Amino acid sequence: MDVRKVAKLAHLEITDEEVQLYGPQMADIVAYVEQLNELETDDVEPATGGLTPEGEATAADRDDVVKQSLTQKSALDQAPSAVEGHFRVPKVL
Numbered sequence: 001m002d003v004r005k006v007a008k009l010a011h012l013e014i015t016d017e018e019v020q021l022y023g024p025q026m027a028d029i030v031a032y033v034e035q036l037n038e039l040e041t042d043d044v045e046p047a048t049g050g051l052t053p054e055g056e057a058t059a060a061d062r063d064d065v066v067k068q069s070l071t072q073k074s075a076l077d078q079a080p081s082a083v084e085g086h087f088r089v090p091k092v093l
Helices: 001-009 016-036 072-076
Strands: none
Touching: 001 016
8 A cells, every 4th residue: 555645645744754654554454454355245135324114204304394595695604715606615636
């Protein structure tokens, strides 16, 4: 695992000492995750993410009620950088 590449992707500055420290740790993490690929999961039922059986109510159920939305001005009032009525965000390529 290339520690410097991961640090660059995360926009982190990393020292040579940190590369030496984190390299083996990342290798251990990757090795552990690779063990999961060896598990036999063909007969395992997919998890539903905590959903209840179809049709049953949960504590999170609520009525779908229309509420007043934020205005454009109120949404942009606290923006660190707004331009011509829009949020300014960094370019993502």
